[in-house]
Amino acid sequence: MGKDVLVQQLVDSFDSWPAKNSGCGLSRMTQELYPFDKLFSPIKINKLTVKNRIVMAPMGNIDMCEETGRPSDMMLQYFFARAKGGCGLIATGLVPVSHGIDTTVTELDKLTYFPRIDRSRTVMAGWRDLAQGVHAFGSRIFVQLTAGLGRVGNPQCLITQKKFPVSASFLPNYYIPAIPCMRLSDQKLRRIVNNIGQAAADAHAMGIDGVYLHGHEGYLIEQLGNPAFNHRKLGRYADWRQFGLDMVKEIRRRVGPDYPIMYRIDLSLALEETYDEQVMNSTYLGRMRGGRTVEQTLCYMEELVTAGVDIFDVDLGCYDNWWMPHPPASMPAGCFAPVARAVRERFAADNIRSNAGLPVPVVAVGKLGYPDIAERVLRNGDADMIMLGRPLLADPEWPNKAYAGRVADIRPCIGCQEGCLNEFVEGGHPQCAVNPRCSFEYLMPQTPAPAIESKRIAVIGAGPAGMVCALIAARRGHDVKLIDAEDELGGKLLSASAARIKFDLDNYRSYLVRQVREQTEKPNGNLTLELGRAARAEDLAKAGFDAIVCATGTSNAIPPIPGLTELAASGHAVQATQLLRQPALLGTAKTVAIIGGGAVGCEVAQWLTVEHGIPQVSVIEMLPHMMQGACTANRGHLLHALRGRNVRLLNMTRVERAEVEGKRESGAPSRCARLHLSRNCHKNVPDPYVSWSPVLPENVENPLAPKIGNDWKSLELTCDLVIIACGGHPDDALFYKLQQTHAADEMHNIGDGFAPGRVLEAVRAAYRLGTNI
Incomplete structure (x- = not known):
């Protein structure tokens, strides 16, 4: 197969953009295009009207449900916060309908870490509550349905259940390529099609506004729907288009013509554009040559519209080049806008209309959490809607703040993916490095309770932990002094955000600095700064603080190498x-x-x-x-x-x-x-x-390694x-000296000074302490 020119240009640009002095790919939280009239205009999807053009991306709701799969209060409040924040259309994370068929989606004792809509009536009330709560804030919600994980599912099923993972064909498992995935029969695939139809009917009955098929990124629908993975020679599903078309037709049969169907697809896997011949020839990737061409994808999308799809979102890539569908900090802003534009132009040229007689909206994805870029994508005609995932985890109020012209108050996503993605890979649930309330909305109020007693607090260190703790404590009514030996606020963020690929982190640093400066300028003056002078234990002890918080970070490590x-x-x-x-x-x-x-x-x-x-x-x-x-x-x-x-x-x-x-x-x-x-x-x-191929979590042993x-x-x-x-060593000498001399009634040590870590741990600890001190 020849490499697609557009895809190759994009793939190459994702690596080289920081070399350009023009700042291409780098973005700031600006509002030059305010008011964002396109972003905040309504749009129709089938018979459904959505109040604005902002879609919350499906961020996997792993471990946010009860073990039966019923949506828990954690999951409900998580989505209610984004609805309250002004998002027009919300998508849930993926919800499998292939329990008992795809062994990777079900745990022992038939439990699951995925939300379920297919189990029994015991899960239905959770979905009904979710729909009603989202509607209370004027937002719409679609449930994302998946046929399963297939070869990108957890291969531990082989150990725990003595069952192989499955796929469209005999393929290597993504996490442990030495483990093969078994070919699913046409009969089992037909069961999945029926399950998809039933799940859509249940969603409709529960008041969910639409369904959303997860047809990209190398999940099971993609494995059936792409010749890179579908190597079947016989049977109904040897035609790689048939499984997707059957699902859409079955949904239409069950829910009628007016219920919106959304489809998530990649324009190309981009595997052969990502990896050279040496890699393709020497690894399992060689078995995945011949993926859908861009032309084949566009033709397939038109067939899906005929079958009943109303709206698409589109990107590039799969698990085997995982940074494509999950663009990290090192990728440029607005990276997939040209992909959406290619689809939109094709639909316009072919006069593609949905069964409702409407143009088929195309949703752009990929680092669009900067209001000016999002608005520009819509004004330029690249897309009809824009999708935000991580930016809405970082700040659920992103839409409200953008609409009100308060862009500088939007808490930026830093692109680390440690909370939203890596956390549940390691065994947790989605969180956010810069928003400690993410997934804890059911426990933590949006506005922390005022302090019962105002205290004099010293916070030592103006890195992310120190700034966040000082801000929260001051906003609650404490009298806070933030002290740092540097002349600038930021701590290790000053060096960590220096490279161009770290522009997201630099946006966050600027946000925190602005928040601190604004708090210091308020009339009550309960946050003061003391910069450019190292804190001394003797001075702190004499000052009579009620509480001292050490957020002193780390000292750079020099390994014990002779010379x-x-x-x-x-x-x-x-x-x-x-x-x-x-x-x-x-x-x-x-x-x-x-x-x-x-x-x-x-x-x-x-x-x-x-x-x-x-x-x-x-x-x-x-x-x-x-x-x-x-x-x-x-x-x-x-x-x-x-x-x-x-x-x-x-x-x-x-x-x-x-x-x-x-x-x-x-x-x-x-x-x-x-x-x-x-x-x-x-x-x-x-x-x-x-x-x-990934590195497995440390608690997961690969028996075949x-x-x-x-x-x-x-x-x-x-x-x-x-x-x-x-790395560094905890710079905790000051804390232990203060503790030994009883410099204050309350002593706290947080951030890297407690244990070197990431922004995630520093901010989470700072927020929890700031709300409770």
């Missing part, structure tokens, strides 16, 4: 956090080695190669995998981009010692650092560039500059 301290002292090595704030320290370096292959190390490697044109970058990591523990989408995109930039990734490699070669003069290093390394070259050491032996070899690496990206 590394001397290398740093001589100017031949620098901490990543320092370099990000002072790029001039690069001097004229052409070769760089980064010690530490976590998220920071890999992001710095991308920053060096793309934004600074460093031709030779090596990243050294002791663990088997780069960025181990990071969200698969974020991790995969960075690894793919680094491979394309010829960054040398050395996993399972130790730095034994470092030494200086020659002198560094006038900022022009020349082969001045030598690292002596030991690398495990055993044949089973993982390929560090693998972006098509080959054992990594020991085959350590010595090598040397000479470079102009060494960058240390080894």
